Amino acid sequence: MIRTVVFDIGETITRDDRYWAAWADWLEVPRHTLSALVGAVVAQGRDNADALRLARPGLDVAAEYRAREAAGRGEHLDEKDLYDDVRPALTELRRRGARVVIAGNQTPRAGELLRGLDLPADLIVTSGEWGVAKPDPEFFRQVIEVSQASPGEVLYVGDHPANDVHPAARAGLRTAHLRRGPWGHLWADDPGVVAAADWQISSLTELAAIVGR
Template sequence: MKHPAYDALMIRTVVFDIGETLVRDDRYWASWADWLGVPRHTVAALVGAVVAEGRDNADALRMVSPGIDVAAEYEAREAAGRGEYVDEADLYPDVRPALARLRGLGVRVVIAGNQTVKIGGLLRGLSLPVDFVATSGEWGVAKPSREFFTRVLDSSGAPAYETVYVGDHPANDITPAAAAGLRTAHLRRGPWGYLWASRPEAAAADWRIDSLFDLVSVVEADRSTE
């Protein structure tokens, strides 16, 4: 539902979170399970458990391998040619067509989320219909910090009240984006999006959507009021 305070305002820029907003995390967690030598279901279930408790995702890996140095293991995986990877198959089906439709409506489309430098390069390599891609690894600041959303606004090219941040994680996406003055859309997708959809942080979003096409409809309605 649209926030009444914004009824007469234009949406000029839409900024998207990455994990479980644009990109499925299946491959990421499956590859960690394979690396640690445990069933993929085990890691998936543990990720769900730590999500439900509001803990760091990496705690799932620490349960499987107590004392693990996650950063060191990440580097070891990369060195072994078994590091993180993203390709077209990892995108949710609505991503490419919805982003293209937003650009067709004259919206600036930005991708900015908590990911590594490598993922930033891989996303740019997919030639998505976007104007700008950045990750926390490239910026040196991560959500939910205010500094991250300052960088989001620097890349937006529009005032905060004409910029929408879209994400699945209420605490990392919706609350800090709103605190920075952005408009927000909570996407009910992925474990965080579904599990926390009924929390007050999600309910506080300007819009609550189940698909990126829902956001396209929001922008089309916004354009029709000009």
């Protein structure tokens, strides 16, 4: 029985369109160029931040985050950044009695912005707030702790095989791979992902039926 559903953030709860557009503008490269570089690192199984370093070799991503904030061009999230199925899906899960947690690799500022959207979730937390990021096993130990359920009763939902599906499964969680965003689409039919994921979904609204079983 699934008692808690935990969601990744980028390309699961939120669209990354604004995120990458803002980085392209900050680095003064065409948006299409940076999008293409993101696609390249996704295809190679590399970290998304490598796209930024390809656009500007030697880039210190953390330092650039701080510089953007200081320049008044930091992170921003609002209702338009949410996927359309987020509120209906989370609302239905809570109606069915599931605990809903949002926990992904994001900055503390992103956590503040998400909590400001008044989402139907019991907890919203980011890797920046925990001080540990996926795929580190400690991240998933923290997930289990806040889930208030045993590992086998927790479903982790995400688009990223290396950051979501595989480490969550190794931690003993149930997993749902979401066909969404570059990672989700490109790796959806990968044999390793298919074998590791308990479920494969194309919309968050499919989760209600899973939890109801």
